[in-house]
Amino acid sequence: MEHPLxxxxxxxxxxxxxxxxxxxxxxxxKKLRKHQFLVQExxxxxxxxxxxxxxxxxxxxxxxDKEHILQFALxxxxxxxxxxxxxxxxxxxxxxxxxxxxxxxxxxxxxEKLCNEIHGxxxxxxxxxxxxxxxxxQRILLLLNKNPQDRYNGxxxxxxxxxxxxxxxLIAAYLGVSRETLxxxxxx
Amino acid sequence: MEHPLxxxxxxxxxxxxxxxxxxxxxxxxKKLRKHQFLVQExxxxxxxxxxxxxxxxxxxxxxxDKEHILQFALxxxxxxxxxxxxxxxxxxxxxxxxxxxxxxxxxxxxxEKLCNEIHGxxxxxxxxxxxxxxxxxQRILLLLNKNPQDRYNGxxxxxxxxxxxxxxxLIAAYLGVSRETLxxxxxx
Numbered sequence: 350m351e352h353p354l355x356x357x358x359x360x361x362x363x364x365x366x367x368x369x370x371x372x373x374x375x376x377x378x379k380k381l382r383k384h385q386f387l388v389q390e391x392x393x394x395x396x397x398x399x400x401x402x403x404x405x406x407x408x409x410x411x412x413x414d415k416e417h418i419l420q421f422a423l424x425x426x427x428x429x430x431x432x433x434x435x436x437x438x439x440x441x442x443x444x445x446x447x448x449x450x451x452x453x454x455x456x457x458x459x460x461e462k463l464c465n466e467i468h469g470x471x472x473x474x475x476x477x478x479x480x481x482x483x484x485x486x487q488r489i490l491l492l493l494n495k496n497p498q499d500r501y502n503g504x505x506x507x508x509x510x511x512x513x514x515x516x517x518x519l520i521a522a523y524l525g526v527s528r529e530t531l532x533x534x535x536x537x
Numbered sequence: 538m539e540h541p542l543x544x545x546x547x548x549x550x551x552x553x554x555x556x557x558x559x560x561x562x563x564x565x566x567k568k569l570r571k572h573q574f575l576v577q578e579x580x581x582x583x584x585x586x587x588x589x590x591x592x593x594x595x596x597x598x599x600x601x602d603k604e605h606i607l608q609f610a611l612x613x614x615x616x617x618x619x620x621x622x623x624x625x626x627x628x629x630x631x632x633x634x635x636x637x638x639x640x641x642x643x644x645x646x647x648x649e650k651l652c653n654e655i656h657g658x659x660x661x662x663x664x665x666x667x668x669x670x671x672x673x674x675q676r677i678l679l680l681l682n683k684n685p686q687d688r689y690n691g692x693x694x695x696x697x698x699x700x701x702x703x704x705x706x707l708i709a710a711y712l713g714v715s716r717e718t719l720x721x722x723x724x725x
Contacts, residue, residue, distance in 0.1 A: 409678050411682065417678055417681035417682065418681075419674055419677060419678060420674075431667070431670060431671050431674060432671045432674065432675070435664075435667045435668065435671055436671070464660065464663065465656070465660075468653070468656060468659065471656065471659045471660060471663060472652065472653075472659060474663050475652065475659060475662050475663040475666060476623075478663060478666035478667055478670055479619070479623045479666055480623065481670050482619060482666055482669050482670050482673065483619050483620045483623055483624070485670065485673035485674065485677065486607055486608075486619060486620065486673065487620070488677060489607060489673065489676060489677060489680065490597050490605055490607060492677065492680040492681070492713065493605040493606075493680070493713045494599065494605065495713070525680065525681045525683070
């Protein structure tokens, strides 16, 4: 079976065997148990992570100790504190594991090296980032929609897989609705 | 004075005179009056636009005819229906001018051509998109914050220029709060 990284990259760009072996040599791996932290507020963030197995959540805790979920990540998704990573500032969010996880790690240094050396890799990340941008715009429109039923339906439409694997309490924190509202919506 | 496109690109990548002249030859220009549409729902979207002068808004109108503002764009910002543009689907939003505008137009075809020919340009758009991604994540955290005062303060902190140029009604539609709430917040 092809390496999951190769499958992931080849959804956007073709790679020769030699190129793929070279690209792969710039990644390391990490395994984390359910509830372990990948990133904690205040950390310096040198890496981004591709999920090979498992599920994670990135969240900000406000002054009332309430969790606001910024992002989930399942297999084939990238996750990190992107603000801290791109701007080389301290992490302002936490990321921990909802399930046991296997991750591929790419450091900023190796990413820039690969992007400079292999044109296809630069294009891969450019297109991946464009896709992520559009997904966030869609989520903003969901959040601006004041009708919780429409908000929930829109979420289901965009995230069928997540709904089956993520506890309801976390989906409520992602949608910005109360746990009670979510229960009402998901069992109409 | 240097061309605004050159100033814009050189914030991220250096370009020789020859390279810049070549890059510029792939752009065209457009002028629009206040209230004119740049993109309308249902359009096919072939281009993205860099604002040279003026201010625009991108918005979705819901079934109750309520405007939800997805994005503003001032000088030095890019705007289009990114979903329609990247996925080559029909526009689902409208974009019109809050002020008279001058725009630089880049077609998808010319963008891909430039990204394939000039490594620096591919890197420019990759990094630009990363920056945009982080800004949208920040906005999502603002929208998840239930305290309208914190939401407004966060907006002010991130968008000092916009506040001076965009009518309050539109800022309320961007923040997902009522016009009355916004007035109360901005004149405490």
